[in-house]
Amino acid sequence: MTSPTFQIEDKLIERDQDPSRYEFRLERTGRQVTVVLGGVVVARSRRVELLHESKHMPVYYFPAEDVQMDLLRPSGRTKDVPVRGTARYFDVNVGTKTASDGAWIHESPIDPAAAGLRGMVAFYWAKMDHWFEEDDEVYKHPRDPYHRVDVLNSSRHVEVVVLGQVIADTRRPRLLFETSLPTRYYFPWVDVRAELLVPSTTRSVCPYKGEAEYWSVKIGDQLVKDIAWVYRHPIPEIPKIENLVCFYDEQVDAVIVDGERQQRPRTAWSKAPVVRTVTES
Known part of the structure; x- marks a missing residue:
């Protein structure tokens, strides 16, 4: 499941990782990647390099020749970054729309492992309007080719307990196995006490699964907010979780x-x- 919004470059991934293991690796993906801001293609390249770095989401770097450099203006901001060296930031200007500090370049990487980044351009994912891999739009962050999502049919007996009550009980779950994340159990609606679920306005997007809508559990006057989710229309690669219900194992009773x-x-x-006391209106 997608976590709170990840910000590329500055924010660390909220996952348990072995601090003694540090990875820094560039690889050519072979995919054509396109960046759009304000309806204008800011960058499009079949020569992008995908940076894998410990505690960061993957980042696409573009050859400057494949970027509309006339749309970039130095912002004056710089930042010293381990391994990659000083980052020089640029505002991306398209008509009346500006993405402040929306791009950066490492002109003099300080470590030989980062030499391939010299002069290449990276963009803050969230500051651009759209990203495409080939002709498919991608959300949240680049898809890591080493990140797997497998959904398997199972006959295990799985129960979920919230506020002391069994909310879901099935012997036909679908188990979702995702790299570096706990197993998620997806339930058919008929095996969930749907009368205790309350729809939420919360939405999230996962590049590997699609858009999720959230549900809260209401028992009596107690409401446990956003503890379950459903992918109504998962991306074509993950059809087996369509319209099934999943709960946060981290937050339910059991x-x-x-x-x-x-x-x-x-x-x-x-x-x-988040448990709230609610009153009937």
Whole structure:
């Protein structure tokens, strides 16, 4: 499941990682990548390099020749970055629309491992309007080719307990296995106490699964906010979770699989659930 919004370059990924293992690797993806701002193609390249760096999401770097450099203006901001060296930032200007500090260049990488970044241009994902890999739009951040999502049919007996009550109980779950994340259990609606679910306005987007809509659990006057989600229309690569219900194992009272209470995972979503007392209007 997609976590709170990731910001490329400056923010670290909220995942448990072994601090003794540091990875810095550039690779040519072979994909044509396009960046759009204000309806204008700012960059389009079949020669992008994908940077894999520990504790960061992957980042696309574009050859300057494949970027409309006339749309970039130095912002005056610089930042010293380990391995990559000083980053010089640029505002991206398209007509009346400006993405402040929307792009950066490392002109003199300080480590030989980063030499391939010299003079290449990267963009803040969230500051651009649209990103495409070939002709498919991609959301949130680049898709990591080493990040797998597998959905398997199962006959395990899975129960979810919230506020002391069994909210979901199935012997036909679909289990979603995603690199570096806990197993997620997806339930058919008929095996969920749907009368206890309240739709939420919260939405999130995952580049590997699509857009999720959230649901809260209401028991009596207690409301546990945004503890479950559904992908109504997952991306074509992940059709097996369509319109199934999944819960945050980190926040429910318990997840019980084949009679065994599962250990609560520790992830970016390991926080106390938001429980509110509500009154009928």
